[in-house]
Amino acid sequence: MTAPVPCFVGFEGILGGGAGGARGRFRVGSGRGARFGRINHGVCKRQSCAAEGSGLSETQQIRKYPMSLPKRALYSLPEAAARWSCQTADIADWAFAGHLELMIAIPPTLIGGEILSDLAVIAPGDILAMFRRSGTGPCEVAIRRVRLPGSGEWKHIHPPDAALVVTRDDLMITGDAVARFEDQHGIFRRPRADSSKSYDWEGFYGAMVLRIFRSGLPEKQGDLIGEMQDWFIATSTDGDAPDESTIRKRVSPIWRLLQAEA
Numbered sequence: 001m002t003a004p005v006p007c008f009v010g011f012e013g014i015l016g017g018g019a020g021g022a023r024g025r026f027r028v029g030s031g032r033g034a035r036f037g038r039i040n041h042g043v044c045k046r047q048s049c050a051a052e053g054s055g056l057s058e059t060q061q062i063r064k065y066p067m068s069l070p071k072r073a074l075y076s077l078p079e080a081a082a083r084w085s086c087q088t089a090d091i092a093d094w095a096f097a098g099h100l101e102l103m104i105a106i107p108p109t110l111i112g113g114e115i116l117s118d119l120a121v122i123a124p125g126d127i128l129a130m131f132r133r134s135g136t137g138p139c140e141v142a143i144r145r146v147r148l149p150g151s152g153e154w155k156h157i158h159p160p161d162a163a164l165v166v167t168r169d170d171l172m173i174t175g176d177a178v179a180r181f182e183d184q185h186g187i188f189r190r191p192r193a194d195s196s197k198s199y200d201w202e203g204f205y206g207a208m209v210l211r212i213f214r215s216g217l218p219e220k221q222g223d224l225i226g227e228m229q230d231w232f233i234a235t236s237t238d239g240d241a242p243d244e245s246t247i248r249k250r251v252s253p254i255w256r257l258l259q260a261e262a
Helices: 058-064 077-084 088-096 124-131 175-184 201-215 221-235 244-261
Strands: 023-028 035-040 074-076 103-111 114-121 140-143 164-167 172-174
Touching: 074 077, 074 175, 077 088, 077 172, 077 175, 088 124, 103 164, 103 172, 124 140, 124 164, 172 175, 201 221, 201 244, 221 244
Parallel strands: none
Antiparallel strands: 023 035, 074 172, 103 114, 140 164
């Protein structure tokens, strides 16, 4: 993966935790008869029992047609750091450099003459002291400016009104911002598949048609490509799947046709 170089260089302890569950495994059955499959963070492999008369057992249905759940809306900084195998200080640096927006959730609060609530964007420079790599930073900071997502106008809290007190745990990144960052920097991008290997394209089209019939089209073509790559992982004997560009070539014509009819 190619991530931005941190703006500030120093030392920090290695963040605890593993890969953050970007990919995990699910188990069906027990003992020697147990079978395993892979699962992505927003994708549940478990499906209801096979339709009447299909002849598929529940286990077969689980492996053949994964169900799509909504994607994560928000990530905390420790979650994003574990997911990207970096440090929270790196994320604070990248936000300061303009690669990411950091958010906090606030209750209805009078700011700049308006009542603001829910998600608000904070200025990374206001919280950077908490992420000193020497470990000497404060546990919380008081901030006096926020802006609404999608707006360039900062709303200021003027004295004597109390400032907003923010801790590390209050900081979040939206799921869409995480997805964009990962796409821009090639995080989790699979290597190109072996062109000589054959894949179950007939089953792929069947699973895709069933997914669209049951749940409709996802918001983005990339989401459908990701789901279908997960289908290959779940149904193959070795957990292998074609690369994204190969799947995109199969998905794109159908996507364009359906979008034209929508």
